[in-house]
Amino acid sequence: MSNKNPSIAKGIDALAIWLFFLIAIIGILSIFAVEYRDGDNVVQNLMGLKKEYSKQLFYLGIYSILGVIILLTDSKIFTAMANLLYAFGIVLLLATFIPGVGRAVNGSHSWIALGGGFNLQPAEFCKIFTLLALAKYISRTETQFRNVKAQAIAAGIAVLPAMITIMQNETGLALVYFSLFIPMYREGLPPSILVIGFAFGVLAVMTLLLDKYILLVVLTGIAILAIILLRKQFKRNRRLLSGIIVSWVLASGISVFVVPYVFDNVLQEYQARRIYSLVGKDYQRHHAAGQATDEELKKRKAKVAQGSDYNVKQSKIAIGSGGLFGKGYLKGTQTRYDFVPEQSTDFIFCTIGEDFGFAGCAVLLGLYLLLLWHIVTIAERQRSVFSRVYAYGVASIIFFHMAVNVCMTIGLAPVIGIPLPLMSYGGSSLLTFSILIFIMIRLDADRHIILR
Secondary structure, three states: OOOOOOOOOOOOOHHHHHHHHHHHHHHHHHHHHHHOOOOOOHHHHHHHOOOHHHHHHHHHHHHHHHHHHHHHOOOHHHHHOHHHHHHHHHHHHHHOOOOOOEEEEOOEEEEEEEEOOEEEOHHHHHHHHHHHHHHHHHHOOOOOOOOHHHHHHHHHHHHHHHHHHHHOOOHHHHHHHHHHHHHHHHOOOOHHHHHHHHHHHHHHHHHHHOOHHHHHHHHHHHHHHHHHHHHHHOOOOOHHHHHHHHHHHHHHHHHHHHHHHHHHHHOOHHHHHHHHHHOOOOOOOHHHHHHOOHHHHHHHHHHHHHHOOHHHHHHHHHHHHOOOOOOOOOOOOOOOOOOOOOOOOOOOHHHHHHHHHHHHHHHHHHHHHHHHHHHHHHHHOOOOHHHHHHHHHHHHHHHHHHHHHHHHHOOOOOOOOOOOOOOOOOHHHHHHHHHHHHHHHHHHHOOOOOOO
């Protein structure tokens, strides 16, 4: 009888589930540490869902049930429904622009109001649908992924929802989609794409450090020097000269036109300001700087000095005050008394830093690294291209969120609204990571089946 009705635990990766719940529970305890005040009736708050920690615990309970449902689901349904779910996700993203359906929160038009105080952020869920569609496309028998056309289509699958998300003023969430290029590299995307992306990043930083016209002169000098040094090779390789010229044109266009346009029209002002602060520059919009009077510029500069990096400064104070072993659970002052804005969401890592110090932060990061290492191990043992691409995508998304969020809290990255996986408060975020991980576990349980 047991052979006909196998246990749900058969083939299920227990370590992945334990790490999922362990990090999620640490997140709930951290949110509790932020909200708890002496004299609070914890039981009443839990029963009434009046606090964020009670809501997060409720979410975890509901999503655990959903996880069980996913584990009971035939894994073939994920390949069968991948394209349909992707189309549904794009429709949800576009629905946020419809008056009466979409809802603006903190300047972001990325929410759909569900009623009862609950909101849906399609950009979160669309990460799941995009990863499924990407895995489905790459795993097709007829897809020759080393072909440029196939690579362009795969990139388009990842970039389309990112572009729509940018239009919603959710630049941070949009960047997450670019982490899906990592599983593409695993499947054969050429390293030159990575070099181009790195070069764009270097150019962007240089544009912030130097005047764009000075940078143009520098780039021109580099191009001329390359032509002089490589002139003897032009006869053997006729494409070399045209390659240098094209590279100079692209680099000059990026530094003079693309980067300034992104900072003035794509990024929100507070995001651009924080990026400038990372390289020691004061941010002022280029057109405003040319039109404003000296007095207006002084006022603007004073305003920037007061509020530009307040969140990050308070975050670093909170983490630094924890020292080596922290002040102890529920004994933090910076995190418990609202000195750090968005404490339970974007800056939840500060609570660990203040309450448990460097040791606590190291343990938490160790748990994340263990989870990432285990997911990569799961990915490499798959016989199915679909399951391998999906697992690498899960690892990439989690790594991007973790790395950017932690760097945000310690001032190494601009604050772009990236939650810490499984820990930051938020139903949409927790649901997304829950579904991502449980689908991966379900696919891994069926790794002996070749899925297309």
